[in-house]
Amino acid sequence: MRFETSRALDAIERRLTVDPLAAGGVIDLVEAARSVDLDGGRPAALLRLGQFIDALSRQLGDGNTGLYAITERGSMSDTDFTSNERMVLRRWSDDSLIEMLPPGARVNARVREVAHLTGVPIISRSPLPGHPGPVYLTVGAPGGMELTLAPSAGPTPRPHPVLARYWRCPASDCPTLGRPPANGAGQPPPALPSGAPICPRHGDRLLDAGPRPPAMTLAVRINGNVRSRFPVTALRPVVLGRAPEDPNGITIGNWLDDESSRRVSRNHLRFELRDGMLLVTDVSTNGAAILNRTGPSAPLREIDLNRGEPKAMGEWDEVEIYPEITVGRADRPPADKPTGAAPSSVMADAPTIALRLPQPPR
Incomplete structure (x- = not known):
């Protein structure tokens, strides 16, 4: 079991980041580790982070999205963690995989600050009144949990x-x-x-x-699942297509079938950041459309792009190149839930006891 736990913690470690461009959610590490209701086990367990990572991956359809976890130094001496877990926390801190605050710091306040400054959604076990950006709330599900977007208090503030x-x-x-x-x-x-x-x-x-x-990470989703992630900065535009001529372009031809290969142009879209806005330009021969949403649960409105004319994208917008092939913000879930194979689980090597669900009373 010790070997299985170590392998599971290694898999979790590979998904931890303090880079907002790589993160799909920001979380209070100890709050997550103390979610006893997930498995009915010890008062605190680092393995529980894996369930949050898996739920975030399913929400975004992205098996590589990172988790921005925050804690304070007192957690490294918390005896509810095993001695090995305390050692792992120190290593994660020293390797800058998690954000470690001074002893006694208000972790929840820092979680909100990171989300407010970067726009990365918060993952929380309870509602966060007054937070202006997106919040994922945990909900029970067979075998663990899922995430659901809380009603937004308003648009995410500008950077x-x-x-x-x-x-x-x-x-x-x-x-x-x-x-x-x-x-x-x-x-x-x-x-x-x-x-x-x-x-x-x-x-x-x-x-x-x-x-x-300024920079923003976009994701190419095919059937709802992320096939490619790439940053767009204010320094230069990024061209995406079947096989762009620009050596720095984003190639998606490897994931296309015969029909979509005929409809996706070699150079199809150009993305750029200008004055804090993400602009997209259709440079294709077959066209593209923006799937416009004013919020996570707002109805979709399709807006055709005029070839060669830059168009500003909203926070929840996606660009559709071909049915089921879209490009949007990597840290925002698609309008349609993923329909393909679920991303691989970081909990695959976790000991069975770590996945135990509490039994209802008889």
């Missing part, structure tokens, strides 16, 4: 100006903000308790490390 800069913690060994992100990855947002950016881990005033281009 905060603090995200237009890179920041660096004066503590050079800070795993969260001690070094600039590599390979175009995103950066955790600073904490803003009084308006000035500080390191969420150390509380030190951050140093301005230069301009950061």
